[in-house]
Amino acid sequence: MPRNQRYQNRIELLQGTLDLLILQTLRWGPQHGYGISQAIRSQSGDVFQVDTGSLYPALHRLQKQGWIDSEWKVSENRQRVKEYRLTAQGKKQLASERSRWKQVMEAMAGVLNPSAGESKA
């Protein structure tokens, strides 16, 4: 039984983090799945390469939770694409996730870079 080998030599992305990335990406406007993964990749400087196997389950889950909505559109090439956009609830969720992330970052910074006076014990 072969184990799913998703993140070889890549930075492990927690599920919650991926949600935040998707919601943030959609803030700039509706986008289809491929576009979202490309946007995250380029904006993170090629660090976050979102695996399709995680992207689509996440998108469908977020839609089920009511934070994003989907619609079928016709692209420039006269092909059908499914576009996702942020809902009002999603906007609120994004805001709260962002503030939580900020807290986590400040806490991490505090531990990793203690002020000079406190390191001497």
Next chain:
Amino acid sequence: MNFRERDKRDQELDEEIGSHLRMAERDRIARGEAPDEAHYAARREMGNVTLIKEVTRGMWGTYWMHTLLQDLRYGMRMLRRNPGFTLIAVFTLALGISATTAIFSVVYGVLLRPLPYDRPDQLVKVWEKSSKGHDMNLADLNFQDLRAQNRSLQGLAEFSSGEASVSGGSEPKRLVVASVSSDFFPVMRVSPIRGRGFAPEDQRPGAGAVALVSYSYWKQYLNSADDLASVKLRAENRSASVIGVLPPGFRYPDDADVWMPRELAAVLPSRTAHNWEAVARLRDGVTLEQAREDLSAIAGGIKKQYGDDVDMVAASVQPLQNALTSTVRPSLLILLGAVGFLLLVACANVMNLLLAQAAARESELAIRTALGASRGRMVRQFMAETLLLSLAGGAIGVLAALWGVHWLLKLAPSETPGLAGVSVNLPVMFFALGLCLVVAVGLGTFTALRSGSDDIRTTLAEGGRGSAGGFRTQLIGRGIVVLQLAITMTLLIGAGLLGRSLMRVLSVDPGFRTEHVVTIDLALSSAFSPDQKIQRVQFPNNLFSRLRALPGVEDVGGTNALPLATGISSYGGFAILNPQQLSPRMLDVLNRSARGNVWDDSALAKDLNEFFVPLFRDPKHAGSADYASVSEGYFRSLGIPLLSGRLFDDRDTMDAPHVALISASLAREKWPNENPIGHSIEFGNMDGDLRLLTVIGVVGDVREASLEKPPRPTIYVNYRQRPQATYRFSAVVRTAGDPASVIASARKIVRELDPDVPPSTSSFTTIFAASTSGRRFNLMLFGIFAGTALLLAIAGIYGVLAYSVARRTREMGVRMALGASAGNVLRLVLGQASITTIVGVSLGLVGSFILMRFLQSMLFEVGAADPLTFAAVALLLFAVALLAAYLPARRATKVDPNVALRYE
């Protein structure tokens, strides 16, 4: 979400993933890759599309139901593709499940179903406990004290029941009439649906006799009369007006149809006259243990107060349900265990079938795993398949169980309690469903464990025909066969032991002849006054003379205690007395008892007690015996031999000295070195007549109660001298030829003599067969289970060996090409089969040794570890197993090495 929505969603997902791929491909081409390369690179980067789609679909929430249906549909397809396997598996499971369900129906109906009374858990039966630890019925005064002094019961009632002829309905009928005390109906919480219950005015001595009737009697014999005031019944020479009808289904105790207040009869002053059964209802919140302690304390107090007048030392309390079913519980539970074993053997066969199937499906499983199916998914798939199999088997099984229960009820011994409530009802069906689920889970787990642990690459490469399924599978297959053999062995040994027990019972000499004997049971009224007594002698006299006149009749006799039939016999204490020891006054008192009840006179009663009590306590001169009131023709008709002295004859009239015959075992016990003839016996507590009995002869022993118990010492009195005891009377007619021809004429005679006395006729062979019916029923069931298990085991052995030989075709070919003869190959295959059988039989021997002790209660004169039975069954099983293995073994020798080696 319904199916159309789901299908639409599935299509959209496909499209979405497809469009992602297209865009990725387009971008690669835009970056300069070749179109073909871009196509494959995009696909490779995406990875396992099937898995992605499945995980995404998993996010939709209600997906589990969809997967379950998918699994079931897939399972159906698999089963349809292998119709042979499916049919055999389903029918094997149906066999096991139907048998188990049928037996469980009986177990539930008889043992588990709560009694149909209010709060049945509070109903208990109460007994006195003797110093030896035996439970005894209650004596009147003890009952009254227990009732007055207890703190743990809501009510305590005494009752007794017996057969009587009841007329006054559309026709006279022999029924059970119950005599119940005032608390009886409040304790049972049953009240009449018509009319009224017993009131305090009805429950005193001398009150006008009233009666309550059962619903079925009212419907059938009273024509559902609306106006009860006009209905009068005559039972036991007493007329009673019917005042109420009880609810349908209430027939306690003993399938009674008429209930009368106990208070109409006098209370006996003796605290050792154990004449009454007792039922009680516990107070709310009181436990069985507390009630037992409470009543035992009162019993102990009574013992302390009255000393030797009382033989009760404690009280015994049991739930009513247990008391009613205690005789059949052990054998029913054993039968349930046996049928469970049968189910195991059937499941083992199906396990082997699944094993063979799994080996054939290895490549399919390997591909699914490569596609990304998780272990859990595969297990769910197997479960779905086994669920389909077991539900199908269960459905057929339940239908078959309906037929099986119908047949069981027909053949079951009729005295089994609660038989009326046995049916394939809702609880039983829940049980069957549960059984299906357990079987499904068990088989599914087994299959899941067996597969999936192999290296996929090798499996796929070898195309599923390689040795991956070979050795391990065969070993497990043989292991299953070993288990089957062991279980079958246990069942066969059980059946063998029961069979030998039955043969032993049948070979017991009952002490009388049973061929060509017709019995006529009559329920006559009580006869205590001298006039009644005279009348009572006349009736059998007339009957005997008229019966003797019938063609084909060799001899006629009568008794009040027919062996093996009436069940209850009178049993009591007697004393050997020397008439010279008696004072003239005492002799006079004894003689006076002929004319009336001397116990009513309290002064006399005191003297009698003072005289008798030390007498009965002297073990040299006192003892216990069965009491029977018979005619002289009785012994001749039943072929009971006269060993010494003489039988009753015309000399022994009412006013002549009273005589008695004793059985051989009693003579041996009390007069080991002398001739008992001429000695005197006092046995008056049985019939109220205190006159001494002179022993005039000794007759052969008779097994009265049952063939399996030793003959009881018996004292026979002459019915002409003691007619008051013959209210239940059986005439015994010895016929020259077929008894059936005499029966019709006999019934006519009885009806002519007394139309109020309905006769119940039967031939003794029927009674004799009925006395062993329980044993034969158990043996039959056990035999069926054992035989079926044997057939299944043989099929299992054959199947496993045939499969193994088929898989080893190439190996056989190689061996034969290398010079092995047919004989060598045969020996090889049979040798392996023998080892399997030996292991199975040995395991079976050990298992049987451990388990058969549970069967001990059902055996008669056969040890639970009887070596003869064990050895015989072991040899039988070994021979049968080798026979089953022979055919496949022979087929192995027929392998053509050229064909085998070439075939790939």
